[in-house]
Amino acid sequence: MAFRKDLLLISSWIKPNTKVLDLGCGDGELLKILKQDKNITGYGIDNNINNLKLSLKKNVNVLQIDLDNGLEDFESKYFDYVVLAQSLQVIKNPKDLLNQMLRIGKEIIVSFPNMGHWSSRIQLLTTGKMPVTGNLPYTWHDTPNIHLCTIKDFLIFCETNNFEILEQFITDNNQKSNVFTKLLPNFFGQVATFRIK
Amino acid sequence: MAIDSTKFVKSKNIIIKNPLELLSGKILNEYQLTYETYGSLNADKSNAVLICHALSGNHHVAGYYEGDEKPGWWNNMIGSEKTIDTDKLFVVCLNNLGGCHGSTGPTTINPETNRVYGSDFPIITVSDWVKSQKELMDVLKIPFWKFVIGGSLGGMQALQWSFQYPDLIHNCIAIAAAPKLTAQNIAFNEIARQAIMKDPNWHNGNYLEKGVMPNQGLSLARMLGHITYLSDESMREKFGRDLKNSKLGFNYDVEFQIESYLRYQGEKFVTGFDANTYLLMTKSLDYFDPVKDMADTLIKNLDKCSAKFLIISFTSDWRFPPKRSKEIVKLLLDNEMDVSYSEISADGGHDAFLMDNKDYFDIMASFIKESTNGL
Known part of the structure; x- marks a missing residue:
């Protein structure tokens, strides 16, 4: 699955013995790996009760908090890293959330599926319908994804809001970069991961 | 299927002779604690669980007394193959000091005066309870609690354990609790106390000596308390505006089902509960404020605490x-x-912590199972 590999990349960016907050932590896999391999102190946030159960079973600290208005309680710069893996598109107000993440974390890591990938473009062009892809399998009216963007959109978003990009990694779903993703990331990249300050 | 070790339980008593210095400065030289245990302590003594009860609870948390039809108050949670699995865990629950179900309290004879304590019984705080629970722990030769678990006022005791004895607790589950009471919480408690103390049978708390009971006041206090334990939704669903009779009576008798229910709850409660204990429990709630009381000690103690915490609340x-x-x-x-x-x-309001709820039980089970791997 693309998701797991995406987590491996994120994990490679995180230094040992740090404090990590994982927003939309799902089943807690990333924090479990980081705890095992890097001895981090971690907390996950998820609002889905089933994900909470899965995370607890993995001995991962998890807090049932709504991401759209639940981060105020954390002290500034409390975490070394705040991660938002593949959840940017479900957030009501991405700008507010990223600002909160930057307030409570020294660094943030954001990954998202690239809506600018050629397959989405071709689907829209040829069928005239909203693209439905492996990464984004939902129909337009029945989807948690309310803020989809392309890599280009995200770069503009960061520039407008003075988010400083430290590192970026544009890959296919197998978490590999190649000549194509390097040459035309917004056309060939399927997953984009950014390290931001 | 395993034999349900919580079936037909018996309570036990222990006299503690270590003087207990209370937060108020008063000292209890000797006191009795009444408790129940379920399951058995394993060879390396690593499976003990303390259950702390809430305002009107007691030590009978699970299982049945022989001949009884109703089990202990948290029987849905605790037992063989249940969320708190007594096949694996050794569960201990005691009647808190100042209670009225066996442990020394206002209804006990004061050995120094040979009279019922009544209102002379000192106010016991959450930290005093935890101290007395530690005494029982020592008697039972339990080196640490694998879990301390409680709802409401019981949750506050569970938290207090981690603040007071940070190295003796491995996991803490505090359900439907608070770090301290709000003005509104205290206000409700004060009305409950006033209801009791304004009862003509109150006699400054020495009603037992007079051979009477402030039952009207105590039942009013319970009725009020009961409303705060339920939610608007659950009351609507259960009672709505249903009438006892088909027509309005245009008088002040019991007419709506909710009135009848509350009166029944109040009347039932007074048959098994002591008014002085009720006062004491509400004061204990009001006084609970570990952050203020312990200040730097709390931070220092938490520094030594490696316990894992699970905090649970209910939407209604x-x-x-x-x-x-x-x-x-x-x-x-x-x-x-x-x-x-x-x-x-x-939807169950504050009392939801006592009710069946799949997500609630699953969350508890996920946390408990992960922490009891290898037991």
């Missing part, structure tokens, strides 16, 4: 709503504790 609880549990979570996060938090969707 307005007595200790989710935001109060989040205050606990914040306190623990600020002290870099391992903490998880779940806000369970439930």
Whole structure:
């Protein structure tokens, strides 16, 4: 699955013995790996009760908090890293959330599926319908994804809001970069991961 | 299927002879604690669980007394193959000091005067309870609690354990609790106390000596309390505006089902509960404020605490709503504790912590199972 590999990349960016907050932590896999391999102190946030159960079973600290208005309680710069893996598109107000993440974390890591990938473009062009892809399998009216963007959109978003990009990694779903993703990331990249300050 | 070790339980008594210095400065030279245990302590003594009871609870938390039709108050949670599995865990629950179900309290004879304590019984705080629970722990030769678990006032005791004896607790589950009471919480408690103390049978708390009971006041206090344990939704669903009779009577008798229910709850309660204990429990709640009381000690103690915490709240609880549990979570996060938090969707109000709810039980089970691997 693309998701797991995406987590491996994120994990490679995180230094040992740090404090990590994982927003939309799902089943807690990333924090479990980081705890095992890097001895981090971690907390996950998820609002889905089933994900909470899965995370607890993995001995991962998890807090049932709504991401759209639940981060105020954390002290500034409390975490070394705040991660938002593949959840940017479900957030009501991405700008507010990223600002909160930057307030409570020294660094943030954001990954998202690239809506600018050629397959989405071709689907829209040829069928005239909203693209439905492996990464984004939902129909337009029945989807948690309310803020989809392309890599280009995200770069503009960061520039407008003075988010400083430290590192970026544009890959296919197998978490590999190649000549194509390097040459035309917004056309060939399927997953984009950014390290931001 | 395993034999249910919680079936037909018996309570036990122990006399503690270590003087207990209370937060008030008073000293209890000797006292009795009444308790029950379920399951058995394993060879390396690593499976003990302390259950702390709430305002009107007692030590009979699970199983049946022989001949009884109703089990202990948390029997849905505790027992063989249940969420708190007595096949694996050794569960201990005691009647809190100042209670009226066996442990020394206002209805006990004061050995120094040979008279019933009544209102002379000192006010016991949450930290005093924890101290007395530690005495029982020593008697039972339990080196540490694998879990300390409680709801409401019981949750406050569970938290207090981690603050007071940080190295004797491995996991803490505090359900529907709060880090301290609000003005509104205290206000409700004060009305309950006034109801009791304004009863003509009150006699300054020495009603037993006079051979009477302030039952009207105590039942009013219970009726009031009961409203705060339920949610608007659950009351609507259960009673709505249903009438006892088909027509309005245009008088002040019991007419609506809710009135009848509350009166019944009040009347039932007074047959098994002592008014002085009720006062004491509400005061204990009002006084609970570990952050203020312990200040730097709390931070220092939490520094030594490696316990994992699970904090649970219920959406419809307005007595200790989710935001109060989040205050606990914040306190623990600020002290870099391992903490998880779940806000369970439930209509049951504050009492939801005693009711069946799949998500609630699953969350508890996931946390408990992970921590009891290898037991």
